[in-house]
Amino acid sequence: MRRRLALLMLALCALFAAPVLAEDSLPPAPYAYRQLDDPSQEAKAKALMDTLRCLVCQGQSISDSDAQMAGDMRNVVRMRIAAGEDPEAIRQWLIERYGDYVSYEPRVTGLTWPLFAAPLVMLALAFLLLRKRFTGKDAA
Amino acid sequence: MSDTAAKAPRWAIWLPLALFAGFFVLVMFGLLRPASHDVQSAMIGKPLPPFNLAPASADRPGLARTDFAGKPRLMNVFASWCVPCAAETPVLAELAKRGVEIDGIAIRDRPQDLALFLARNGNPYARIGADNVREVQLAIGSSGVPESFVIDGKGTIRYQHIGEIRPDQIDMILGKLAEAAK
Amino acid sequence: MIAELGLAALWLAAALAVLQLVAGALALTPRGAGMAGVVRPVAMVQGVLALIAFAALILLFCQTDLSVKLVAMNSHSAKPFIYKLAGTWGNHEGSMLLWVTVMGLAGGFVALVERRLPEPTMLATLAGQAFVSIGFYVFLLFASNPFERLPQPVVEGQGLNPLLQDIGLAFHPPTLYLGYVGLSIAFSFAIGALVTREVGPAFARAMRPWVMGAWIFLTVGITAGSYWAYYELGWGGWWFWDPVENASLMPWLAATALLHSASVLAARNALRAWTVMLGVVAFSMSMVGTFLVRSGILTSVHAFAVDPKRGSFILALLAINIGGALILFALRAATVTEGERFTVTSRESALVFNNVMLSGALGIVLMGTLYPLLAEAFGAKVSVGPPYFNPMTALFALPMLVVMAIGPLLNWRRDRFARVRARLIVPALLAGAVLLWLGLSSGIGLLPLLGLGLAAGLVPASLMPLRGRNLRRTPLPVWGMVVAHLGVAVALFGMACDSAYTVERLVAVRIGDKTEVGPLTVTLKSIEPVAGPNWTALEGEMLAAYLGGEPVALRPQARSFWAPPQQTSESALLTRWNGQLYAVLGEQAQDGRWQLRLWWKPFVTMIWLGGLMIALGGVIALIGRVVSDLRRLIARDKIAYRRERQGR
Structure with missing residues (x-):
């Protein structure tokens, strides 16, 4: 498959637009481009949407995407937040449907723990390598 | 300058190379694996969530969770604005001819567009629900059109097919349906 | 004709690279010493030939020569001239040609001016540069020939992705590439130093300006790329941790560490093996980044030459270059001692901390x-x-920034914290006050809170190295450091402000409706169709009044390009000293109202201002180093001349 050749360019969904992803003509979902009236609820929704992956243009979060699917996902998130659901419960609801892939926030699991152990390992490594580099005495 | 004799330990000197070797093996795997951007639903083996969609076309009833009882059915997620969906219709017609009951979920479709689509490509569906904000599509973990789900008699999702069903896949789909009937 | 000329130049350049490698390697043996004189001229000519090939490709794009496959696939006769030019590097083959051109020019430039290193190390360095180049020449000539002709010229080209048809992005790839590929010099210097076992202050001093030059371009490239993504993508985000962004950030982190460790090596003859390692790592990260971007093995918003065959080719180059360099390192590092020791409270120690954290x-x-x-x-x-x-990068970045406030005040080798404490009181109090005030008053997130507190302390702290100095006698590299560190504080402030205080308004309005966003009142005045050279658009005219003041017009557009067909939204920005209004025109709803997306982003411009200040700091330091090197050279020549006269 020869896609258009392009370097260091952001090409959003439109470029991936194989016919499969052709966009429809219905208006966007009610809460795709509309904020919740309660600012604290909207802030919660926004924080969650920033960390959910758009399933159509897979390199973007749903809060950064013009894809209809992202709009529909924002709609679901905002409706559920408005209904009083906890953001993490909504994340969980989506993970149950799409797997961990849909969330940009990796969970600590048997597979992902090295991601979270990495800082400690690196610091330990630095300590091991550096401990002989210092002379014991500071200037008096 | 007695201090200058300090050297890095032997293991540390080889560590970068070892890390690079690990990187190399990892990306080799990445290059060899078939490229796929499909997102599998995590709902396979789980029951359909409750839903009740209004009819999308004048001559077919809508679709509800409660319709999935008795024998296994094929649930086709499609849209009139999707080109592969049109290409898929003869295959769906063939499946319907062989006795498969097919239900449609029309994603974000205007009634007039859908009517035109069905008139042009035929209508293999027993029921068609209108999913205008992708409510059901998101609830079953589907991420595009067309996708087809094999649903068994208890309403459990047994199989997800991403993309259009090609003619040579008819037997495979029939097999999945037969498996779901057991 | 031009295409054939370009191809010929490319082949010649490749052949010269082989000669450069062979001659350089032979010259290092006792018997081949006669070859030594060849290497430098060959390196220069090779650079010029690569430049000729690249110029030929630019010419083909400017003429829209549709008999050349690459032009046909990536250009269009109706495209504005500047984007025809930018089309040269906006594709895989052209950018790889840019890659070898930069490598060739950098090698040639080093061969021309670098006189500080012992000659064997210089020869090994140039041979190393040629070795890496050859791989990329082979890749270009056999797997990505940019000059390939079509059997039949086509009538019209396929055009360039509209998102790339933007002045900001037109010059983003070359800038980034000068940085990315410029780091190859550090790599080759490291190879040269390992081959001849000449790892010492002279090596660090010779390498530093080259790394600095590449790092400046990299900094500017990343900053520009981030600003481009910000205004072009239409959602106000400026960094997405996308694999492709990470691919440009990784060489930058390594190069930044390298600059700091090189100053330890130059001043104190310590961290020898580590500095060499970083030299290898920095360019390796450039190559790894290129591989990740081109092979398409990671999901990214960026669309690329996704071709597994190319991926395999670049991976093979990676294995040869990086694997080879790391083996050489492992074999030689055992004999490279780490150099002088130092106490915990010392300049070295702070720089080591910086390196560990980076x-x-x-x-x-x-x-x-x-x-x-x-x-x-x-x-x-x-x-x-x-x-x-x-959070994970903050875990390393925030402690590093605390040390950045202290390190420049410390003496080399050994110092006492008590000596610098007085100069840190003001920054510490300021940081503490801001943390306390914001922590108690507003409910902002932990990371933005820490960022703001730290930025408040860092601004005065980064100026502290100037205190007590005669400003007119302060060496330029010190000024450079101060400006760069201040830039870090400024950028951090912008990032924290943007993430803590951005106001978002998504509204559906009719013509004449007013919307409040932050301190601004925005009125939609009209929507008109407009046409550009290769697009049509709906243009909204908005009037934005800052705190009830005189309204200013903004014109966001929803553009439709036709070659290739694609929609883009052109955001409109209104910049005030304390922030930016970001306006995007969306679709028209069925009831006739227009979707608007408006953001008030306080101090967001500080992010890129900070980025540019960091780069400017690099420029100042680089000028300082070059000037002092030149002075030393002139002084040496004078002495030599005087001796000669006296001898007579």
Whole structure:
């Protein structure tokens, strides 16, 4: 498959637009481009949407995407937040449907723990390598 | 300058190379694996969530969770604005001819567009629900059109097919349906 | 004709690179010493030939020569001239040609001016540069020939992605590439130093300006890329932790660490093996980044030459270059001692801390970028995004920034904290006051809170190295450091402000409706169709009044390009000293109202201002170093001349 050749360019969904992803003509979902009236609820929704992956243009979060699917996902998130659901419960609801892939926030699991152990390992490594580099005495 | 004799330990000197070797093996795997951007639903083996969609076309009833009882059915997620969906219709017609009951979920479709689509490509569906904000599509973990789900008699999702069903896949789909009937 | 000329130049350049490698390697043996004189001229001519090939490709794009496959696939006769030019590097083949051109020019430039290193090390360095170049020449000539002709010229080209048809992005790739590929010099210097075992202050002093030059371009390139993504993508985000962004950040982190460790090596003859290692790592990260971007093995918003065959080719180059360099390192590093020791409270120590933290951040970015691939090897799909990268890199960045406030005040070798304490009181009090005030008053997130507090302390702290100095006698490199560190504080302030205080308004309005966003009142005045050279658009005219003042017009557009067909939204920006209004025109709803997306982003411009200040600091330091080197050279010549006269 020869896609258009392009370097260091952001090409959003439109470029991936194989016919499969052709966009429809219905208006966007009610809460795709509309904020919740309660600012604290909207802030919660926004924080969650920033960390959910758009399933159509897979390199973007749903809060950064013009894809209809992202709009529909924002709609679901905002409706559920408005209904009083906890953001993490909504994340969980989506993970149950799409797997961990849909969330940009990796969970600590048997597979992902090295991601979270990495800082400690690196610091330990630095300590091991550096401990002989210092002379014991500071200037008096 | 007695201090200058300090050297890095032997293991540390080889560590970068070892890390690079690990990187190399990892990306080799990445290059060899078939490229796929499909997102599998995590709902396979789980029951359909409750839903009740209004009819999308004048001559077919809508679709509800409660319709999935008795024998296994094929649930086709499609849209009139999707080109592969049109290409898929003869295959769906063939499946319907062989006795498969097919239900449609029309994603974000205007009634007039859908009517035109069905008139042009035929209508293999027993029921068609209108999913205008992708409510059901998101609830079953589907991420595009067309996708087809094999649903068994208890309403459990047994199989997800991403993309259009090609003619040579008819037997495979029939097999999945037969498996779901057991 | 031009295409054939370009191809011929490319072949010649490749042949000269082979000669450069062979002659350089032979010259290092006792018998081949006669070859030594050839290497430098060959390196220069090779650079010129590569430049000729690149110029030929630019010419083909400017003429829209549709008999050349690359032009036909990436250009269009109706495109504005500037984007025809930018089309040269806006594709795989052209950018690889730019890659070898930069490598050739950098090598040629080093051959021309660098006289500080012992000659054998210089020869080994140039041979190393040629070695790496050859791989990329082979790649170009056999797998990505930019000059390939079509059997039949086509009537019209396929055009360039409209998102790239933007002045900001037109010059983003070349800038980034000068940085990316310029780091090859550091790599070759490291190889040269390892081959001849000449790792010492002279090596660090010789390498530093070259790394600095590449790093400046890299800094500007990343800053520009971030600003481009910000205004072009239409949602106000400026960093997404996308694999391709990470690919440019990783060499930057390594190069930044290298600059700091090189100053330890230059001044104190310590951290020898580590500095060499960083020289190898920095350019390796450039190559790894290129591989990740071109092979398409990671999911990214960027569309690229996704071609597994190319991926395999670049991976093979990676294995040869990086693997080879690391083996050489492992074999030679055993004989390279780490050099002088130092106490915990010393300038060296602060710089080591900086290096550990930068390397840690690099490790986090690399790991987070690759982890989805690793998970896939185990049959699972995971995503690693901002919720991982933000706190994890902050874990390394924030302590590093605290030390950045202290380090420049410390003496080399050994010092006492008590000596510098007085100069840190003001920054510490300021940081503490801001933390306390914001922590108690507003409910902003932990990371933005820490960022703001730290930025408040860093601004005065980064100026402290100037205190007590005669400003007119302060060496330029010190000024450079101060400006760069101040830039870090400014950028940090912008990032924290943007993430803590951005106001978002998504509204559907009719003509004449008013919307409040932050301190601004925005009125939609009209929507008119407009046409550009290769697009049509709907243009909204908005009037934005800052705190009830005189309204200013903004004109966001929703553009439709036709070659290739694509929609883009052109945001409109209104910049005030304390922030930016970001306006996007969306679609018209069925009831006739227009969707608007408006953001008030306080101090967001500080992010890129900070980025440019960091680069400017580099420029100042570089000028300082070059000037002092020149002075030394002139002084040496004078002495030599005087001796000669006296001798007569």
